[in-house]
Amino acid sequence: MEKKIFIKTFGCQMNEYDSNRIYDSVKKIGFIKADKHDDASCYILNTCHIRDKAKEKVYHEVGRIKKLYKTKKKPIMVVAGCVAQAENQEMLKREPYIDVVIGPQSYHKINQILKSFTEKEKKEETDFDTIQKFEYFDKIKNTNNKISTFLTIQEGCDKFCHFCVVPFTRGPEYSRPFRKIIKEAEELIKNGAKEITLIGQNVNAYSYEENSKFYKISDLLNELEKFSELERIRYTTSHPRDMSDDLIDCYSTNKKLMPFIHLPIQSGSNKILKLMNRKHSVEEYLTIFDKLKKINSNIEFSSDFIISYPGETDEDFNDTVELIKKIKFINSYSFIFSPRPGTKAANLKLIDNEISKERLTKIQKILFSYQLEMNKSFKNKPIDILVENKMKGQNKLFGRNKYLNSVIFEGDEKNIGKVIKVKIESCNQNTLFGEIMNNNSRAA
DSSP states (O other): OOEEEEEEEOSSHHHHHHHHHHHHHHGGGTEEEOSSTTSOSEEEEEEOOSSTTHHHHHHHHHHHHHHHTTTSOOOEEEEEEHHHHHHTHHHHHHOTTOOEEEOTTOGGGHHHHHHTOOTTOOEEEOOOOHHHHHHHHTTSOOOOOOSEEEEEOEEOOSOOOTTOOHHHHTOSOEEOOHHHHHHHHHHHHHTTOSEEEEEOTTGGGOEEEETTEEEEHHHHHHHHTTOTTOOEEEEEOOOGGGOOHHHHHHHHHOTTBOSEEEOOOBOSOHHHHHHHTOOOOHHHHHHHHHHHHHHOTTOEEEOEEEESOTTOOHHHHHHHHHHHHHHOOSSOEEEEOOOOTTSTTTTSOOOOHHHHHHHHHHHHHHHHHHHHHHHHTTTTOEEEEEEEEEOTTSSEEEEEOTTOOEEEEEOOGGGTTEEEEEEEEEEOSSEEEEEEOTTOOEEO
């Protein structure tokens, strides 16, 4: 009987990358990817612990799956990712429908777990075996064939921000071998990738030593630039403490590195940054901003903001507002602080919910205004778009510009994988809409 597997992925780009690699792994034991979420013999929830109430959302999703399979054979129910790492045995005890919990540093064990699975025995794998995991997946070809794709170069974090659960769910910082990364990039390019985004929880902390040579993320960016078939290079997510001069210099020398930087600051108040244990100041952040703008005035920024972190006063909040007005981030994420079990901030006194909601509304109104202002600046202009795919059920194509803006326009599938000129006719806060300009496309 044919074995099918379905993975529902939540959260970050790292989880998307991990899910694709799990698919690559289970092919070796006869599993194929299920097209429908109610047609699987194994169902995996690849979870994220960053957002609020992540654990409860998992249980809600499991309940939904129970209903889907009420009249069908129960699939092997696997909860993977950061919620699995954080909750492990508790999940197995609370929800009998779950058969396996597996943390993100144990995915190299997934084949053995599925091969030896019996309904009578629950399984938990949450050890930090990062090196073994990557050594295992380095031997398996990456079959992802998307035009724009992710490539993990680093996992884990040693910063221990007081609000963040990543050091406890992903473990300490680990950088993959330089040549292994380049080899995987070659595979992705052969598969059709025209844009590669290097990813890691703390991606610009990448550091690998081999034969007395130290490799940094700048070395990876410059090596990737040499691939003629590759059109664009990005990386995310960065920490201001690791925004080194050699990385900044890449924006003046690397022609394929996109001029868009996601650099989370979290707060515009030095007092709050210290309480968060962020290890950088507003002044240091602005120095990075000024250096990059001096190199290329077209560089734009996005960021993350935690609103109403415990101890945040009106003055601290206003400092964040002023920083946003100074930099004019073109696309950012903002959330009210929510405690994560196990972190230092978990038991701190929360700010009144009504005050928090008012602050978030004000921040988002400002952030969204800059986002819309940026989108409007493209109107009636031709811009380069890397075409990624055809939209389902429509005669329209989807692509992105150099600032990662989504662009939708009518066109032929023959343009997929090409960089084409699109004249922007209209926009909303999140999307640009345009029309292809004739005879000005090029193969990516």
